[in-house]
Amino acid sequence: xxxxxxxxxxxxxxxxxxxxxxxxxxxxxxxxxxxxxxxxxxxxxxxxxxxxxxxxxxxxxxxxxxxxxxxxxxxxxxxxxxxxxxxxxxxxxxxxxxxxxxxxxxxxxxxxxxxxxxxxxxxxxxxxxxxxxxxxxxxxxxxxxxxxxxxxxxxxxxxxxxxxxxxxxxx
Amino acid sequence: xxxxxxxxxxxxxxxxxxxxxxxxxxxxxxxxxxxxxxxxxxxxxxxxxxxxxxxxxxxxxxxxxxxxxxxxxxxxxxxxxxxxxxxxxxxxxxxxxxxxxxxxxxxxxxxxxxxxxxxxxxxxxxxxxxxxxxxxxxxxxxxxxxxxxxxxxxxxxxxxxxxxxxxxxxxxxxxxxxxxxxxxxxxxxxxxxxxxxxxxxxxxxxxxxxxxxxxxxxxxxxxxxxxxxxxxxxxxxxxxxxxxxxxxxxxxxxxxxxxxxxxxxxxxxxxxxxxxxxxxxxxxxxxxxxxxxxxxxxxxxxxxxxxxxxxxxxxxxxxxxxxxxxxxxxxxxxxxxxxxxxxxxxxxxxxxxxxxxxxxxxxxxxxxxxxxxxxxxxxxxxxxxxxxxxxxxxx
Numbered sequence: 001x002x003x004x005x006x007x008x009x010x011x012x013x014x015x016x017x018x019x020x021x022x023x024x025x026x027x028x029x030x031x032x033x034x035x036x037x038x039x040x041x042x043x044x045x046x047x048x049x050x051x052x053x054x055x056x057x058x059x060x061x062x063x064x065x066x067x068x069x070x071x072x073x074x075x076x077x078x079x080x081x082x083x084x085x086x087x088x089x090x091x092x093x094x095x096x097x098x099x100x101x102x103x104x105x106x107x108x109x110x111x112x113x114x115x116x117x118x119x120x121x122x123x124x125x126x127x128x129x130x131x132x133x134x135x136x137x138x139x140x141x142x143x144x145x146x147x148x149x150x151x152x153x154x155x156x157x158x159x160x161x162x163x164x165x166x167x168x169x170x171x
Numbered sequence: 172x173x174x175x176x177x178x179x180x181x182x183x184x185x186x187x188x189x190x191x192x193x194x195x196x197x198x199x200x201x202x203x204x205x206x207x208x209x210x211x212x213x214x215x216x217x218x219x220x221x222x223x224x225x226x227x228x229x230x231x232x233x234x235x236x237x238x239x240x241x242x243x244x245x246x247x248x249x250x251x252x253x254x255x256x257x258x259x260x261x262x263x264x265x266x267x268x269x270x271x272x273x274x275x276x277x278x279x280x281x282x283x284x285x286x287x288x289x290x291x292x293x294x295x296x297x298x299x300x301x302x303x304x305x306x307x308x309x310x311x312x313x314x315x316x317x318x319x320x321x322x323x324x325x326x327x328x329x330x331x332x333x334x335x336x337x338x339x340x341x342x343x344x345x346x347x348x349x350x351x352x353x354x355x356x357x358x359x360x361x362x363x364x365x366x367x368x369x370x371x372x373x374x375x376x377x378x379x380x381x382x383x384x385x386x387x388x389x390x391x392x393x394x395x396x397x398x399x400x401x402x403x404x405x406x407x408x409x410x411x412x413x414x415x416x417x418x419x420x421x422x423x424x425x426x427x428x429x430x431x432x433x434x435x436x437x438x439x440x441x442x443x444x445x446x447x448x449x450x451x452x453x454x455x456x457x458x459x460x461x462x463x464x465x466x467x468x469x470x471x472x473x474x475x476x477x478x479x480x481x482x483x484x485x486x487x488x489x490x491x492x493x494x495x496x497x498x499x500x501x502x503x504x505x506x507x508x509x510x511x512x513x514x515x516x517x518x519x520x521x522x523x524x525x526x527x528x529x530x531x532x533x534x535x536x537x538x539x540x541x542x543x544x545x546x547x548x549x550x551x552x553x554x555x556x557x558x559x560x561x562x563x564x565x566x
Binding site for chain 1: 316324328338354
């Protein structure tokens with residue numbers, strides 16, 4: 001049963017992720033992204049990480065994609081013609097694809113990721129308490145740093161995109 | 172008596188339970204539209220729908236007999252009960268127009284998508300409780316999970332997509348504006364809503380506990396003995412309850428926050444191009460969201476199925492001890508569900524009362540209220556309560 005569900009959710013998320021890339025219509029892309037997120041949330045549920053699944057749906061599917069759609073509709077973006085390949089994009093995409101293939105091949109052939117005994121792995125995502133303890137002890141610094149990075153990125157976007165010359169109140 | 176039921180496979184039982192809950196919620200949401208018409212009529216001093224006879228009464232004599240029952244038939248007719256059946260029939264059988272300029276796939280997808288979050292959020296809402304053989308209170312819910320409240324918020328937040336899709340797929344100006352407004356409004360008020368319930372869970376998750384976001388545990392913590400144990404959170408956290416209620420109005424697109432619809436300036440908002448059954452699906456979804464949202468409010472702030480503050484369900488069962496079946500799980504369950512639905516019903520009435528009393532906000536007022544007033548207020552509320560709870564709940 002859970003194997004079947006895994007395949008279903010995996011297929012859903014991968015197929016919809018492809019749909020995000022290949023759709024010409026921006027709104028349809030955003031909706032594919034939404035479905036892809038739902039598929040990933042389903043995978044989290046199969047891993048007993050209920051909190052992660054719910055947070056993924058709440059934050060990304062519930063708010064971020066709604067923002068995407070809001071922006072797409074506000075700017076009324078029409079999917080224009082794709083840009084032709086230039087030499088630079090051709091080179092960079094070849095390098096990126098090569099890196100991806102190398103990574104996958106080395107992962108498949110050497111398999112250096114140690115498979116730990118499932119009995120010894122501590123399940124920290126299943127209960128809220130265990131999750132919170134990890135978040136506020138082991139991962140406290142990384143979480144703070146990521147949050148700080150996001151804040152900086154947000155401020156940077158505001159500074160870059162806003163024209164400050166004409167505004168009286170900024171001075 | 173119910174042994175045969177528990178012998179069924181789990182999947183079949185869950186399917187049955189889900190079907191039953193949807194079979195109750197869907198007509199309840201439809202009945203709300205009738206209640207809205209009667210309440211609006213009452214508030215505006217007119218009779219409202221009061222003439223419809225039972226459906227097909229002219230063709231089938233037995234059906235007409237319902238109306239000729241001396242007092243009851245007239246009363247039902249005056250209450251407009253049969254109008255509900257007439258409305259349902261009309262929405263089902265009238266022509267379902269699909270305008271030529273719409274994006275057909277998404278136009279049809281939108282009303283269907285509106286039903287998914289509306290009917291699935293109810294799975295995480297405990298709507299009653301009973302005592303098992305060991306005397307422990309067991310919630311009546313489809314899924315009583317640890318992350319109950321977050322799950323409701325997560326699924327409920329998906330409801331906005333049907334509005335956005337409807338507005339976008341209609342491919343004309345006013346619905347489009349309605350869809351844009353819907354997305355902006357729902358994001359704005361979701362923040363305040365989530366922040367406003369945090370003090371409740373800070374208080375429920377006392378140090379040393381297991382850590383929970385379950386709605387059942389919130390009700391349990393409001394039915395403890397003693398003065399503070401039996402207090403409802405609406406008394407100890409009135410600001411939280413107030414912010415949550417306002418955000419609930421905005422999240423369910425009810426007046427004075429019905430920006431996506433606002434008939435005065437957007438014709439019909441996101442559903443301008445819709446008619447017949449598709450249109451009615453949007454409204455069933457809106458009322459289902461209202462029912463579930465009111466249920467969450469009752470669970471968080473009004474003690475769920477406890478009849479009165481300081482009077483938990485167990486006390487009432489003790490009072491009713493003279494009845495031979497008072498301790499029967501079925502009786503306790505039905506009693507608690509009735510109490511809970513009573514509170515929910517009051518809130519449905521409150522929603523309608525506000526709708527027919529207050530004028531609609533302007534769009535900029537909605538945004539100002541959400542970002543400049545409600546959000547700072549909810550953050551301040553959270554900080555004050557966090558400090559207070561840290562001071563009160565010593566380790």
